Amino acid sequence: YGQLAGCFGILSAILLSDYTNLTTASAALKNTITTLAAENHNLTLLNEELKKDRKNLSDIIEHMEKTGNELNVSRAQWSVEAYCPREAGDRKCNSCQKGWKPNFSSCYAYNDHKSSNWRNWEGAREDCRTKISDLLVVANEKEKVKTISPAIKGITGYWIGLRAVNGKWRWIDGSDLIDRTWIKQHPAEDGHCVTTLTNKGWKSVSCNETRAWICEKKALTL
Known part of the structure; x- marks a missing residue:
């Protein structure tokens, strides 16, 4: 009987140690899950911010393209006026501007x-x-x-x-x-x-x- 009690005591100690380890591992796993959930939330927010930035950049590019086209038209018009001025209602083109x-x-x-x-x-x-x-x-x-x-x-x-x-x-x-x-x-x-x-x-x-x-x-x- 004494030997049986001793074995039971050893087994209980082992089970208690395993339980403690499992409890610790479970707590660590819960912390990891909480951390991952927080990181996932942050990534979701970051993804939304990136989407907004992409939309803003697209708007800026579209505006720049529109402005660039308008500038090109303005330059072309300037070139026409500078090199092909109207004289008596008609345009006459020269290789150089007036004064050159x-x-x-x-x-x-x-x-x-x-x-x-x-x-x-x-x-x-x-x-x-x-x-x-x-x-x-x-x-x-x-x-x-x-x-x-x-x-x-x-x-x-x-x-x-x-x-x-x-x-x-x-x-x-x-x-x-x-x-x-x-x-x-x-x-x-x-x-x-x-x-x-x-x-x-x-x-x-x-x-x-x-x-x-x-x-x-x-x-x-x-």
Whole structure:
């Protein structure tokens, strides 16, 4: 009988331990289920937010496309008015806008204001940009010779898109000046830009000085 009681006691202890372990596991499982339920709820909320964001993005894209189309129409209308103005009720198209001189495949604007309205190199370039253009970049000897830079109204030179960068003459399109015979002065230091003037050639001048300037843009192909 004593042995039986001892075995019963051991069995009871084992069962109690198993019960305790099962109770602990059950509690842990309940906590896991609660955590998963909370995460599922959060994911559901996040999914709803993503749906709203997607809808908002779709609306924004649709608005941008509509605005873009309207801008394209406005640009097209601007181009028509700029290059094909009405004259006596009819439209006549030109390769360059009014006030611009055509030459080769480009249009040139000679900003030959009075000296009080001259600009430094950066200011001249900014003016060109407001006209959807940039300072003159000379492609070859023919353009160099044919580009007009008249010495009128006391003008001592016109800014072009050439300046000293790291000891080299460099165009605003990023290319280096190839033909060094076009300007005798060496680009010894940054802060110097180039002016041109008929019968006077090209000259290195401090970019901070004020001069007239030449803007260039592509001509309209008719």
